[in-house]
Amino acid sequence: MSVLPEFREVMASPLRHDLTELPGLDYLSSPTGAIKEAQELAAAAFGADATWFLVNGTTVGIQAAVLATCGPADALILARNCHLAAFSAMALAGCHPIYVMPVQDENLGIAHGITPDALRRAFSNASSDGRHVGAVLVVCPTYFGITSDIAQLASICHEHGAPLLVDEAHGGHFAFHASFPAHALAQGADVTIQSTHKVLSSLGQSSMLHVKGDRVSHECISRALQTLQSSSPSYLLLASLDAARAHAQLPDTFQEPLDAAAAARQLLRELPGSGLLDDHIQTGTDGIHGVDPLRLTLVANSLGMSGFALDDLLQREFGVCAEMSTDKTVVFALGPGSRMEHVRQLAAALSSIRGRSRSPSQQRSQPPLQSAAARSSLPEMRLTPREAFFARTARVSAHEAVGRICAELLCPYPPGVPAVVPGELLTTDVIEMLRQVASGGGKVAGAADSSLETFAVILEAS
Ligand SMILES: Cc1ncc(COP(=O)(O)O)c(C=O)c1O
Incomplete structure (x- = not known):
């Protein structure tokens, strides 16, 4: 993994740095010193008014955001494809769910974003049922890097007096390069939660929750996080969040990964029989506002096998680890540290697999x-x-x-x-x-x- 050199030094002797809430090291639940300063630097970098460091992933951030905005008398409008954390959040908050279906690509069997019309219908259902909507929660980007039209969704939410919470687990890098889709806070979202450990360079389990504007109370977020997080947070995780922020802000952190992603697209397009999600979708259409250039989704069955089988083969025989697979696709996540050599390794592996797979005309057609x-x-x-x-x-x-x-x-x-x-x-x-x-x-x-x-x-x- 590519990390800030100073953080690599910390990780060279992790036991020395595995500290606790000692004098001078500040308190995560009520920060006034180093953690406060690091969170303020993060807020400025990620386009937020306030940022909270999380030591139990985006999972705890989603739970805290829902607890801070919805009580037992409220409804939460949420995308039906939200992460499990949204369902545990509702068990904690006791709120009533109103689901919004994402646009679904029946051919590839994947879910995309939420349309403004679908959100308007959900508000209208809430109103006919006499329910007060505490908040709206959507996932953006999806695992496949597809973004929704957050600006429109936010403006619909705000017309109805509800904050928009965005599970931006896979979009922590969006604020750091003009080639990425605009991040959700920049488009009017009130809260975003990002798995800094997924797409930036912090340690596993460390994430961030950002708030912009005054629709969501900072005090309520702090109280929810105090309720849900450990009173002995790992300082290695906290330090890694600060380092990931500084690393993301370096001017060239994303240039090589972006060049590598562009080269990968070109190489994969040249490979006979392979297909990319980019060629199956049209941005600017329903539920597909934009695409993260660092997500590379290969349509696997053009290589004569399912996405699950291709993912397994790539890992076992070629040491290439995908982010996830479905029956028809394999998703690769590039990030800081992704280099041209990784792209060449992937292209060589696919080319070798292609050589031994059945041609598309010999394939058994897959059930629908x-x-x-x-x-x-x-x-x-x-x-x-x-x-x-x-x-x-x-x-x-x-x-x-x-x-x-x-x-x-x-x-x-x-x-x-x-x-x-x-x-x-x-x-x-x-x-x-x-x-x-x-x-x-x-x-x-x-x-x-x-x-x-x-x-x-x-x-x-x-
Ligand atoms: C869209 C989405 N939201 C939330 C989460 C939970 O994030 P974390 O693992 O950081 O708790 C995940 C994890 O895979 C995810 O994919």
């Missing part, structure tokens, strides 16, 4: 997983995420589970949009769709029984 899973209607919600979290549960056969309230979050990949979440009704249609995805080579995340023979359901009081 995506259209099975790309649902626009949602199961009926019987309990809120909080009620479902505290309810008693039992594991029953799939047959017995039909018509019962689900206790698991079951998310088929593709398209990475939960089919059912705790508190919603399990139906024959949902179970069949999940089985179709699994038998077609997809995955169902969250299913404790991966055979999908049994499901956890809620025991209703008789």
